[in-house]
Amino acid sequence: MENPFKFGTVVDEEYFTDRVNEVTYIRQFINSPNHLVLISPRRFGKSSVVAKALKLSGRRSITVNLQQVTSVQDLSAKILREFFKLYPLERIRHFFEHFRIVPTITSNPVSGAISVSFVPGVDSNTLLEDVMGLLEKTSTEKDRLVFVLDEFQEIKEIAPKLDKQLRSIMQDQKHINYIMLGSQESMMSEIFENKKSPFYHFGEMMRLGKLPRADFHKYLSERLSGFFPETSGQIADLILDYTSCHPYYSQQLAATIWQIKALQPDIQDVFPVAINYIVRTHGLDYERLWIKLNRTNKWILQHLASGSPLQTGEHRTSTIYSALKRLQKEGYVIYSDGYELEDPFYRQWIIETNS
Template sequence: MNQQYFPQGIAEEEFFCNREKERSLIKNSIASHEHLVLVAPRRYGKTSLIAKVLSENSFIGISIDLFFVLNQSEVNKVIAEGVSQLINKMLPKSTVVVRKIVNTLAELNPKISFNLLGNRVEINLKPYADKNISELLIMLDQFATKSKNRCVIAFDEFQQIGELKENHMIEASVRHAVERSKSITYIFCGSNRHLLNEMFSDKNRPLYHLCDLMVLNRIHAESYSIFLNHLATQKWGCSLTEEVVNEIINITECHPYYVNTLCRRLWRNEHPPKIENIVTIWENYIEQQSSWIISDFSRLTLVQRKLLSSLAISPTKEPYGQIFSTFAKISASTIQNTLQVLQKLDLIYQDHNDFYQVLDPAIKYFIRQHLL
């Protein structure tokens, strides 16, 4: 039972904290058929947010995860599976009607094959049409329009497409379908701001200026405070002390993944946590994670490590200023280049007060533990 309070995977229902503004923005985008790019570093809550918006508004939709695709045919495969699932969600109950719809679609789309299994359909691109993702998406749109449905396709970890050899062709194919869509709203989610930016803001790329960009930040401390107290009351019948809430928020820096990681452990106990428990549990966790932290760290160059460590110890608004440069023992021009690289790698970010910070609170804690 305890596990569900702070899930490792998608946060749902009452275990989903806030994001009111973002939920309403995405809902309005979908309602007005405006496609969207949703960007945030890994584990900020993109997948959870999309799932929440779809379920609370009863939108018909799916999330197609592109994280593991390695080539064009795998992209085709996951999209064909997603399209099949969506069509099945929209199918009327009557097998006769289904058969009729499918026959019409089959006539319209000779490159796509349909297998009827009872009143479910399975959809595949015929082998010779291997390169054509837009066929599938356009067919889905025709189907949705004919059956008077609206639906949502969220491409999750979409930046992976940019990494493939055939990226230009896939992007062009997606653009072709998105531009023609009447009943499907598309959401492109991704965790690499740099790659996604290149895909959607570079004039020479097919997806240039196709949709609005939405950046997902961390959840506000005040929202977390209310949320944590609500779940504490459920678990122990009382709120947490202000000090305890502040300690959880300070240690995790409101990073959704780490809030869940820490609190999942705290909520296993019979009694509400005290400050000492929080630090002990967090330090044990960091200890367990140290081998991947060290291995990530050792992949960086010496100057990158120096800058990351300096920012872990002393976050700054003025990384190019003399004070920070002297402290880090790196020249301002080197800081400038290195900072860009670390930002592209999502190792640092600018917080809401414009301070440059180490993005991952576990890495930051580890560095501080070893350097201070």
């Protein structure tokens, strides 16, 4: 029997639960001429919810993850490569007549994969304008392309003024809907809510929360019931208490419980065994992360892990606040109902190694 839980990649079909309102909202939104900015901490399900909405809407779309982009030239190449997945080269060959810098396009006859390259040293701004122009030219009022830019906050890191350049190109486009995704709340707010930013009020801001407990509980217990006919509901509760309904970690824990039961059916109390297994598997990484932290950060993480108050008088409020912001930016801490450790297994590791 295949493991009914999945974590780490975009989830769809039977692995996808709830998000009904979000999917409806995104679908409606891309039918308007407006753009959407979707923010949540890492692994809350941004890519999955957008993929679901796009699939149901049947719209043409391309996705580029800015975290994987190294330069403006690379960005242009990646957009083109995505674009070729929608259109066979033969159908759009004539559009390249308008390109000021013609790319070299090669197709692997076996895998069908397309690779795109440009002559070294070309003006990358012209390149980006031409590529973005191609997207607009192949779209119409009735058939608007959806362009998803994942980890959009990275725009600031790729090249100076890239945000300004991209914004001015987008200004003239009429038939493309943009969806910008980001997992760094403060940087995304800076890009879309600071009056001085080129992307100020570019799109509607939407924040994705954790999955609603009742739906997620149903999802988990239904799938666990094959192995745990009597106790699946209880185990689902234990999982959601432990992960505070975090989509990724809940699926990870459920998948591990399922796996252990499949391999060792005689184990009675699987829940602590699964947690122990995950914490041990990541022990080395956790240790590496830990030794890189300064004392204040260690102190804060210890207190968050054990649920102790931070206002003990040991550190100034301003110190705690700025450290929390930094830890949030680096992904250790998330702000959901309050500040909490992002990874419940790291929380466990911290409690165990510091007690």
